[in-house]
Amino acid sequence: MSRDSPPGSNSGLETVGDEQKNRSVEQTSDEERATGIVAETSDESVEPTEFVDSVVETALTNPVAAGDAIGDLLAIVRDCDEDARVAAEEALDLMGLLRPVEFEVWIGDIVQFASADRDELSFVGLRALAQLSAVRPAVAKNGLDAAISRLQAQHVPTRRAAIAVVGEVGEAFPEAVTQTDRQIMTAMRDANSSVRLAGVMTAGKLLGAEPNQFPRTVSTLPETLDDDDEEVWEYAHAALIHFVREHPSQVPEKRHVIERLATVSDEELGVREGATKDAMTTLLSYEPGFDL
Template structure:
């Protein structure tokens, strides 16, 4: 890891602490942390399982402090036994959900995991990058090459995470992921519904950014409107609404899309009331004389 591990036995870890104050720029200073949440510096060294448990407990009340343990959690995922690995992976996921910006300080280590040939370690790294990219897409773009290499891996969780990285980074910097158009199209046509779901979510972000860079994705998205998986079906239509709202002139087969939207409701799609009507009205402006 980029930060040196605690001195002493490799099998033991110190409680979460950061004596060098090496954390993200918007992190809360020690003196501003809630009383009783700061890690007990006098605590004895902990075995990996106990260490991870302490990190999780800290994360639930002070994710900023818990962010100092990211390097050690990655080390446990890499070197720990199966039980400790699983616990550390889940702790990293929790941190990513609560405060993904904490991965910024550790981005080089996270990218190294994402680039690993091992499916499991690559997944852990790519998932962290996907979480980070939602708040720091420029920083997460450091791992873009690792994500692109995994876009068609048979390991489903890793493929999903790679697609998420591409979607989040591509939403901010579409020019950097234009080369992934074919792989996103392939995800929309995948046999596994979880991959199709990741595909339509990514498609929605990319087509809402610069659809002209993703012609294959534009063509393939309508195929998902008849998907037999309810969640994929719902997100496919949500992706379409986002596409229409951001770039109506570039939506192909506008009449077909209007007819499609006429047969669904805001309630079915779990979107803001009036969203489907607004999208239809927008597209009809490009089709004078068209009568439903």
């Protein structure tokens, strides 16, 4: 596995307001990276599952050091038996949760995984891209073509991960994902509630960024306010509030949206106090004479 710097990006050199201290490799001292380095897989005495366990143990105390093992974890996912593969997948997910910036220098390998024909490999690559894109969208953009090509994958986890990549990268670069408007609309109507949830979350990000580029997504989001899945229902309302805050004039069916927001509370939706009322007030300014 290569550990080359990502192509076409200078975004990884500085992080502003990064509470997890997600510095790039260029900003990580040799002393900090050297502490707690895990064993190399080239040591034949170390079984793959034992190696993964050591990576997890290191990640919990020193995720910077554990980042050096990402290439080995990817190799285990690709080449080893099911027990080792599943353990490595979980370890990669843990790294993505603790310190997703560590995926940055492995971007070439991650994009190869995301582009793989095997669903289990594609899912691992796309999930890593989604996690990375939350902190380095310009770097994750290198895998955008792979994500877009899997938006209608039959494998549900792969489809969800691809939708998440589009949302995270598209929030920063909406012009790069305008061709996904129809697929995001379809995702919000999917029979699988987890796919609908991914679609609604992505819709909120895209419509908060540039709603004019996603007309089908704009017109479909209000439909999801009636979703029978509690989590989809919650995120649909939260996404709509975000849309109203950023682009109120573009919100369709304003009176219907106002009426729906009047029936929910900030606590129900998990949004900041006053957010629902602010959204209603904003929309009412576009509907003079409308009385609830």
